[in-house]
Amino acid sequence: MSKKYILGVFDDEATLVDAFEKLKDKGVMPVEVYTPYPVHEILEGMPIKTRITHAAFFYGLFAALGILGFLTYAAVIDWPLRYGGKPFNAFPSFIVVTIVATILSITLLTLFTFSARAKVFPGKKAEIFHERATDDKFVMVFDEDGIANDSESLKAILTEHGKIE
Amino acid sequence: MEDRLTLSNKFKILTYALMGVGVVSFALGFVFDAERTWANYLLNNYYFVSLAIGAAFFAAIQYITQSGWSAMFKRVPEAMVAYLPFAAVFFLILYFGMHSVFEWTHHEVVSHDHILQHKSPYLNVPFFFARVVVFFAAWIILSKVLRKLSLKEDEVGGMYYFQKSELYSKIFIFVLAFTFSLFSVDMLMSLEPHWFSTMFAGKSFMAGVLHASSIIALIVIILSKQGKFSLLNHSHLHDFTRYIFMSSIVWGYFNFAEFMLIWYGNIPEETSYFVHRWHGVYKILFFANIIINWAIPFLVLMPRKSSRSKLFMIPVILLLIIGQYTELYYIIWPATVHEVKFGLLEIGTFLGYAGLFSWVVGTTLTKASLVPKNHPYMEESIQHHF
Numbered sequence: 134m135s136k137k138y139i140l141g142v143f144d145d146e147a148t149l150v151d152a153f154e155k156l157k158d159k160g161v162m163p164v165e166v167y168t169p170y171p172v173h174e175i176l177e178g179m180p181i182k183t184r185i186t187h188a189a190f191f192y193g194l195f196a197a198l199g200i201l202g203f204l205t206y207a208a209v210i211d212w213p214l215r216y217g218g219k220p221f222n223a224f225p226s227f228i229v230v231t232i233v234a235t236i237l238s239i240t241l242l243t244l245f246t247f248s249a250r251a252k253v254f255p256g257k258k259a260e261i262f263h264e265r266a267t268d269d270k271f272v273m274v275f276d277e278d279g280i281a282n283d284s285e286s287l288k289a290i291l292t293e294h295g296k297i298e
Numbered sequence: 299m300e301d302r303l304t305l306s307n308k309f310k311i312l313t314y315a316l317m318g319v320g321v322v323s324f325a326l327g328f329v330f331d332a333e334r335t336w337a338n339y340l341l342n343n344y345y346f347v348s349l350a351i352g353a354a355f356f357a358a359i360q361y362i363t364q365s366g367w368s369a370m371f372k373r374v375p376e377a378m379v380a381y382l383p384f385a386a387v388f389f390l391i392l393y394f395g396m397h398s399v400f401e402w403t404h405h406e407v408v409s410h411d412h413i414l415q416h417k418s419p420y421l422n423v424p425f426f427f428a429r430v431v432v433f434f435a436a437w438i439i440l441s442k443v444l445r446k447l448s449l450k451e452d453e454v455g456g457m458y459y460f461q462k463s464e465l466y467s468k469i470f471i472f473v474l475a476f477t478f479s480l481f482s483v484d485m486l487m488s489l490e491p492h493w494f495s496t497m498f499a500g501k502s503f504m505a506g507v508l509h510a511s512s513i514i515a516l517i518v519i520i521l522s523k524q525g526k527f528s529l530l531n532h533s534h535l536h537d538f539t540r541y542i543f544m545s546s547i548v549w550g551y552f553n554f555a556e557f558m559l560i561w562y563g564n565i566p567e568e569t570s571y572f573v574h575r576w577h578g579v580y581k582i583l584f585f586a587n588i589i590i591n592w593a594i595p596f597l598v599l600m601p602r603k604s605s606r607s608k609l610f611m612i613p614v615i616l617l618l619i620i621g622q623y624t625e626l627y628y629i630i631w632p633a634t635v636h637e638v639k640f641g642l643l644e645i646g647t648f649l650g651y652a653g654l655f656s657w658v659v660g661t662t663l664t665k666a667s668l669v670p671k672n673h674p675y676m677e678e679s680i681q682h683h684f
Binding site: 173186190217218225226228229 | 554557558561562564600602683684
């Protein structure tokens with residue numbers, strides 16, 4: 134069974150923000166807002182907080198420790214080999230590898246985390262709410278189940294604030 | 299919006315007292331231990347010149363990138379640059395202490411040393427001072443031109459002076475890149491005339507930018523605590539932090555690159571520099587340098603919350619003030635004093651210079667409206683928010 138949504142399509146930023154603020158005061162939150170460019174008030178106003186930066190930090194921390202550990206294991210413990218007159222534990226030469234490999238690990242792991250959380254994967258069918266949401270229109274998406282009791286007043290507010298469709 | 303800063307008597311007395319402490323320390327130092335005092339003299343001079351140059355670079359970058367956020371604060375780097383004429387005089391006085399700090403000025407050393415003879419067309423006293431004069435003349439003239447344009451803009455307004463400032467900033471930044479590289483080579487690298495490193499100039503310049511941007515942020519925060527810059531918000535603080543954070547990473551990268559290549563190449567004339575900085579207190583300073591100037595700012599200022607709060611910024615900035623001293627001490631002391639000495643002389647002379655620098659910055663800030671009046675990006679700076 135597919136869910137039902139109410140869409141508010143707007144022509145420009147100002148009317149969208151107006152409607153957004155008004156609805157926020159009434160306690161109605163859109164589940165998603167599509168805009169052609171980042172709109173500040175929406176970014177701050179949406180009750181979505183990302184934790185991906187923390188995830189990225191810990192990926193970086195563990196990747197760096199893991200890579201350093203691996204290099205130490207390989208060069209010092211498992212197969213000590215003297216080259217260039219350097220000690221087995223040639224720590225400064227490990228750092229460059231660690232930096233580069235840490236960046237790669239953070240990038241890939243964060244990408245996978247994001248994809249998993251946002252449920253996107255290659256070949257997924259795109260969810261398009263409105264034909265021109267990827268074009269020049271501002272689209273607010275409301276979940277009808279969440280606001281079943283006052284969907285009429287929602288529609289009224291949207292219209293009043295310059296909804297065009 | 300006439301918002302002029304007036305210096306309180308307390309501030310004036312404090313700076314005069316600090317300058318007095320500096321003068322007394324220098325006087326006593328020259329009587330009891332002249333060599334060490336000249337090393338102090340060089341360190342403090344270089345320390346505050348690097349701050350002034352870093353501030354000049356900061357101001358120039360704001361014009362070149364046409365940054366809006368910093369328009370409100372541009373008087374602060376301008377005030378720091380006003381220290382340059384004082385520094386010019388101090389560096390000319392260094393003539394009397396040349397023999398105490400620079401090994402290559404001794405004729406008997408050079409006459410027995412093939413490498414130093416080879417370098418003598420560049421490293422000789424007349425050419426050395428000719429360079430000092432040329433460098434300071436270029437910096438002072440260009441910074442005065444920029445300051446004049448900036449004050450003129452306050453009266454007249456419009457885009458004309460902004461565009462002119464941008465042009466001069468572009469010239470300034472090229473001049474600065476060339477002259478400050480040679481300047482740091484002259485003042486710090488030639489302390490050990492046999493040693494050379496191509497990373498050195500870049501590292502010194504980045505250290506200047508790092509510490510200057512943190513001092514700019516500190517002055518802005520202090521002034522905002524005094525009730526000035528009432529429009530300062532967390533986004534401005536975040537942008538200051540970004541400068542500190544960015545230059546700290548670049549500095550750490552350069553510092554590591556310098557050490558790493560010399561360590562890996564293992565060529566005797568390069569490694570000699572690190573070999574006698576690799577025992578005792580100098581080894582501690584080597585790591586302290588990295589921890590204070592890179593690791594702590596990197597980790598503390600990384601989260602968004604701490605990079606927007608004065609509570610986290612002030613301790614990091616105070617630590618960075620010590621950090622620049624640590625780095626210069628680590629560079630200068632093994633080459634000149636040859637043993638670890640740190641006492642009242644070092645503290646006293648540093649306080650003296652700090653007093654002079656704050657006095658120069660303070661008086662320059664009072665000479666013009668603290669917040670520029672007709673800057674074309676003023677509105678953007680006030681509205682700055684992200």
